[in-house]
Amino acid sequence: MSNTSLLPLLSSSERQFILQGVASGVRSDGRGRLDARDIILETGLLPQANGSARVIIGNTDILVGIKADLGLPSQQNPDQGRIHCNVECTATVTNAVDSRDADSDAETLGHVITRIFVNSGCIDLKKLCLIPGSVCWNFYIDAMILGFDGNAADAIAQAVRAAFSDLRIPRVVIDTGSTPPTVEIDEDLRRAFCPVDVAALPLSMTMWKVGMSFLVDPTPAEEACASGALLVAATATGRVCLVQTLAGGAAQYSESAQATALPVPRGESTGAQAGAPPVAVVSAGGMNPHSIVDMLSTATEIAQSVARKQDEALRRVAEASTRSHGAGKSAHFVDQSVGFFADSFAATSGN
Numbered sequence: 001m002s003n004t005s006l007l008p009l010l011s012s013s014e015r016q017f018i019l020q021g022v023a024s025g026v027r028s029d030g031r032g033r034l035d036a037r038d039i040i041l042e043t044g045l046l047p048q049a050n051g052s053a054r055v056i057i058g059n060t061d062i063l064v065g066i067k068a069d070l071g072l073p074s075q076q077n078p079d080q081g082r083i084h085c086n087v088e089c090t091a092t093v094t095n096a097v098d099s100r101d102a103d104s105d106a107e108t109l110g111h112v113i114t115r116i117f118v119n120s121g122c123i124d125l126k127k128l129c130l131i132p133g134s135v136c137w138n139f140y141i142d143a144m145i146l147g148f149d150g151n152a153a154d155a156i157a158q159a160v161r162a163a164f165s166d167l168r169i170p171r172v173v174i175d176t177g178s179t180p181p182t183v184e185i186d187e188d189l190r191r192a193f194c195p196v197d198v199a200a201l202p203l204s205m206t207m208w209k210v211g212m213s214f215l216v217d218p219t220p221a222e223e224a225c226a227s228g229a230l231l232v233a234a235t236a237t238g239r240v241c242l243v244q245t246l247a248g249g250a251a252q253y254s255e256s257a258q259a260t261a262l263p264v265p266r267g268e269s270t271g272a273q274a275g276a277p278p279v280a281v282v283s284a285g286g287m288n289p290h291s292i293v294d295m296l297s298t299a300t301e302i303a304q305s306v307a308r309k310q311d312e313a314l315r316r317v318a319e320a321s322t323r324s325h326g327a328g329k330s331a332h333f334v335d336q337s338v339g340f341f342a343d344s345f346a347a348t349s350g351n
Contacts (some may be wrong), residue, residue: 006105007092009236018038018225019211029219034302036217041313043166050227051167051194055159057217060203064141064159068169070183071138073129081128087116087156089145106145112153112244113143116233117160120241122201124314130174135183136197137169149171150219154230156308157204164201165314168192170280200313202233204240205272207295216302232299240300 010018021027031037037058046052049065056062073080087110089102117123128137141163143156171186171193207214209228218226233242 006089006152007122007220009223010224014221018221021224022210022215022225025213025224025265027215027219029048031085032215033213033215034298034306035269036306038304039310039313041158041162041317043162043317045313049163051165051171053159053161053162053166054314055155055162056147057149057155057158058219059147060151060155061147062144062146062155062159063144064163064165066141066160067140068129068137068167069137069140070172070185073133073136077125078133080125081127081138081313083114083118083123083125083139083141085110085118085141085143085160087113087143089148093145093148094143096266109153110143110189112231113141113156114246116157116202116204116242117141120202120233122235122241123196129193130172130183131181133154134180150223151206152216154204154206154217157233158200158306161198161201161203161307161310164194164196165318166200167194167196169195179236198314199237200235202232202235202239203236203303203307203310204233205299205306206231206246207299212246226348230295230299232303234300234303236304236311238300238304240296243296282336 018028022033025032025034026253027035027194040054042054043065044052045054046065048067051066052064052209054061054063071082074082075138086107089106093102118125128139130136131294141160145152168189169192171191173184173186175182175184205216207216207230208223208226210218210219210225215222229245229246231242231244232240234240270324
């Protein structure tokens with residue numbers, strides 16, 4: 001994937017062991033090809049942020065904070081708010097690699113998160129604009145990789161979505177009688193609200209091609225053996241927001257990727273809603289388009305399942321926080337049910 005500097009260097013015998021295990025349907029940690037690891041979720045960890053969350057998958061540990069500030073809209077979109085995404089690695093993650101490579105990997109992951117949550121159109125940026133051309137909300141999403149154990153992009157996407165569920169911004173009063181109009185912030189935090197429809201936010205599910213089979217939620221060693229991958233971002237209702245193929249050694253994200261016209265299904269099979277924005281399809285080449293289409297339905301169902309589970313976990317977190325009037329509440333949920341889709345995908349996993 002993009003964080004190739006964080007992946008282990010494998011001997012030919014280690015690589016062969018992993019490939020044989022995946023081919024037989026039994027991975028080195030005992031999971032099936034479409035089984036994901038348990039997920040630990042916490043919210044409300046950073047009091048200085050407007051919203052925050054932490055997601056742990058295996059030893060992949062992601063902390064996300066969202067800060068909201070008033071600022072100027074862009075000249076290109078004067079009637080929209082702005083969202084900025086940034087990903088960084090801690091020194092404990094990068095101490096064994098060249099920091100410049102790690103910084104480049106983190107920057108690329110930031111672009112992927114931007115595609116998922118901003119470019120896909122899942123957030124109505126016009127709702128973040130207070131006075132067109134003058135004042136809007138700027139959201140700064142900062143993700144920190146505290147630990148890496150594979151599948152960073154999907155873990156970051158989960159943490160960002162959870163942080164949005166924790167997001168609260170103050171209400172504002174706009175005085176249109178003054179010239180120019182002014183904005184006054186309501187200091188009563190009890191009236192703070194979340195301007196984003198969290199239920200409409202997607203989660204990403206990346207399917208990795210290892211040998212002639214596909215799998216989800218890889219370990220670093222499995223990522224190192226991957227020859228390609230398909231990232232699908234979908235909502236809890238099954239609407240596909242983004243499809244991106246990955247290719248190359250260890251399935252690298254390509255910043256020079258070009259849009260590719262793929263026959264992405266948007267009917268009942270994906271739960272896409274009528275009139276929904278077009279699916280953004282980004283291809284880095286190296287994968288058969290027919291295989292991509294075959295993988296899409298399964299990846300969408302898995303992402304939809306995970307999003308529903310996260311919604312339930314976030315509901316439990318919110319209820320616990322309300323009862324205790326505290327912050328930093330957590331939930332633990334198991335995502336092994338994705339193995340349910342293994343049989344339906346068996347016919348395409350060898351393509």
